[in-house]
Amino acid sequence: MFQASLQHWIKIYRKPYLTFHTLNYIILFYPTFFDFQKRLLTILKHIHVTCAIIEHNGLVLAAQRSATMSLPLKWEFPGGKIEPGETAEGCLKRELAEELDADADIGINLPQSTHTYPTFTITLYPFVCSINSSKLVLKEHHAIKWLLPIELGLLDWAEADLPVLESYLGYLRG
Secondary structure, eight states, rough: EEEEEEEHHHHHOOOTTOOOHHHHHHHOOOOHHHHHHHHHHHSSEEEEEEEEEEEETTTTEEEEEEESSSSOEEEEEEEEETTTOOOOOHHHHHHHHHHHOOEEEEEOOOEEEEOSSSSEEEEEEEEEEEOOOOOOOOOSSSSEEOGGGGGGGGGGOOGGGGHHHHHHHHHHOO
């Protein structure tokens, strides 16, 4: 990627002294430049996502991501990306209807949590919810489980969801 952008820069600004030898020099003497570039790209790709901690009869819903999604087969609280102009609550109702065919009552919100993965940063906006649907239909996830709150920690969670889980367990403790 950087090589292509350097080629583009040389072409536009016609600086004959900037060649791929210059790139090799940068790699050799400024190795942290590429770490900086990766970090910058991570900062630039920041997504905002809602997630639902769905409670029903003392159990909590956990959803397993499909094998074709990013972070395959990791467990998460269901939800999705907030669209421009959309409220977090509106997004969550829409996403739960799309992903699980569920009509949800959005309850209290827990503190938001931000996590940086190698290629993107995500901010989660968690809500404690209940659902009015008697049966859930999996449209995007591999599996779901209804678990006691103390059992939630046994799953292989997506890293971004771990602080949300801790926040929820703290909320339960009062």
